[in-house]
Amino acid sequence: MIVGLPKEIKDNEYRVGLTPAGVRALTDAGHKVVVEHSAGEGSGFGDDLYRTAGATIMDSADDIWQQGDMIVKVKEPISPEYPRMREGQLLFTYLHLAPDRELTQQLLERKVTGVAYETITDRAGTLPLLTPMSEVAGRMAIQVGSHYLEKMSGGRGVLLGGVPGVPAARVVIIGGGVVGTNAAKIAVGMGAHVTIIDNNLGRLRELDDIFLSKISTLASSAYMIHDAITQADLIVGAVLVPGAAAPRLVTRGMLKDVPDGAVIVDVAVDQGGCIETTHPTTHSDPTYYVEGVLHYCVANMPGAVPRTSTFALTNATLPYALKLANKGLIAAIQSDPGLKAGVNTYAGRLTYEAVAIDQGLEYTSLDEMLGGTTTTAKA
Numbered sequence: 001m002i003v004g005l006p007k008e009i010k011d012n013e014y015r016v017g018l019t020p021a022g023v024r025a026l027t028d029a030g031h032k033v034v035v036e037h038s039a040g041e042g043s044g045f046g047d048d049l050y051r052t053a054g055a056t057i058m059d060s061a062d063d064i065w066q067q068g069d070m071i072v073k074v075k076e077p078i079s080p081e082y083p084r085m086r087e088g089q090l091l092f093t094y095l096h097l098a099p100d101r102e103l104t105q106q107l108l109e110r111k112v113t114g115v116a117y118e119t120i121t122d123r124a125g126t127l128p129l130l131t132p133m134s135e136v137a138g139r140m141a142i143q144v145g146s147h148y149l150e151k152m153s154g155g156r157g158v159l160l161g162g163v164p165g166v167p168a169a170r171v172v173i174i175g176g177g178v179v180g181t182n183a184a185k186i187a188v189g190m191g192a193h194v195t196i197i198d199n200n201l202g203r204l205r206e207l208d209d210i211f212l213s214k215i216s217t218l219a220s221s222a223y224m225i226h227d228a229i230t231q232a233d234l235i236v237g238a239v240l241v242p243g244a245a246a247p248r249l250v251t252r253g254m255l256k257d258v259p260d261g262a263v264i265v266d267v268a269v270d271q272g273g274c275i276e277t278t279h280p281t282t283h284s285d286p287t288y289y290v291e292g293v294l295h296y297c298v299a300n301m302p303g304a305v306p307r308t309s310t311f312a313l314t315n316a317t318l319p320y321a322l323k324l325a326n327k328g329l330i331a332a333i334q335s336d337p338g339l340k341a342g343v344n345t346y347a348g349r350l351t352y353e354a355v356a357i358d359q360g361l362e363y364t365s366l367d368e369m370l371g372g373t374t375t376t377a378k379a
């Protein structure tokens with residue numbers, strides 16, 4: 001297979017779809033990899049590293065899209081990329097089609113096979129290609145939170161770990177999943193006083209086993225959230241209700257009781273946020289105040305650390321990219337129902353039901369299209 005690696009062109013996107021190590025794995029498996037000139041620059045990978053790994057460097061994005069049987073990317077294609085997509089081409093990337101009618105139509109009209117990172121599942125039913133970015137964002141939440149707690153950055157001037165004779169900062173993490181757990185690890189490591197709130201008691205038991213006495217856990221309710229945040233220096237929003245907007249667990253009214261200069265990092269902003277006063281911000285203008293509380297609500301936090309994020313993402317995507325390249329789409333999804341769940345568009349049909357429902361478009365079962373050949377495989 002010829003695998004194409006274009007440079008990302010979305011504003012402020014510095015990640016890239018394959019590391020040089022990923023290119024080496026593909027070329028070792030007998031595939032040809034064509035890489036757009038300076039595709040990896042934003043993540044610290046020069047053309048020479050890709051060339052040494054066996055890639056052919058090409059000057060224009062058009063050539064990459066023209067040659068690639070499979071295009072490996074990070075972000076969904078944007079309008080300059082639409083005309084480059086070809087019938088039958090395999091596009092392996094984050095797609096997030098539900099809110100994007102135009103891209104969905106483009107993929108359907110151009111009969112592109114769109115395999116979306118965000119809908120691939122693993123044996124446990126979780127989303128393995130979303131996890132790495134949640135790990136990055138969770139760890140970053142404490143890093144940026146501690147920065148904005150500094151007086152010069154607009155916070156209340158509190159050191160996360162305190163010092164002997166002065167109490168540590170209070171960090172309240174709402175949601176104890178991937179983001180919340182990774183935030184807790186960094187906050188505990190910096191010596192903060194950490195409380196995790198979740199509505200899943202089983203998850204709270206697991207967190208209690210992981211962190212022992214280093215954190216407090218609280219069952220989620222409006223009362224307990226209000227009580228916890230009245231003493232918080234840093235609040236991290238990390239809830240997720242799969243397939244739904246985030247519940248607004250901290251109300252504007254509650255913020256009146258949060259100390260002035262406290263910091264909120266609402267990581268759940270990409271699902272609308274779990275704080276009533278959250279609205280999305282960008283890396284170039286990341287913060288604002290409501291009721292004296294500093295809000296940081298950047299919707300693509302991993303974009304600030306593209307090198308780490310590219311490594312983390314491609315560690316997770318490469319096994320699937322290799323499977324698709326080695327076996328071809330049909331054999332690959334026959335052998336892996338979790339990968340099949342990633343196929344959102346195929347031969348001009350919308351094959352992911354939730355996207356079809358959201359957009360009011362016709363859904364076609366991939367199994368029906370392929371004559372039932374994909375239903376027999378076991379995870």
Ligand SMILES: NC(=O)c1ccc[n+]([C@@H]2O[C@H](COP(=O)([O-])OP(=O)(O)OC[C@H]3O[C@@H](n4cnc5c(N)ncnc54)[C@H](O)[C@@H]3O)[C@@H](O)[C@H]2O)c1
Binds near residue numbers: 134177247270301
């Ligand atoms: N801003 C960014 O750059 C960025 C990056 C990565 C992830 N995210 C977002 O962060 C959010 C969390 O992701 P995740 O991977 O940790 O999800 P996850 O599913 O691993 O964890 C979510 C947790 O929220 C808990 N929860 C659900 N409802 C709750 C409630 N009412 N009260 C308390 N807890 C509740 C769940 O029990 C679960 O433990 C998602 O919205 C995700 O899209 C944002």
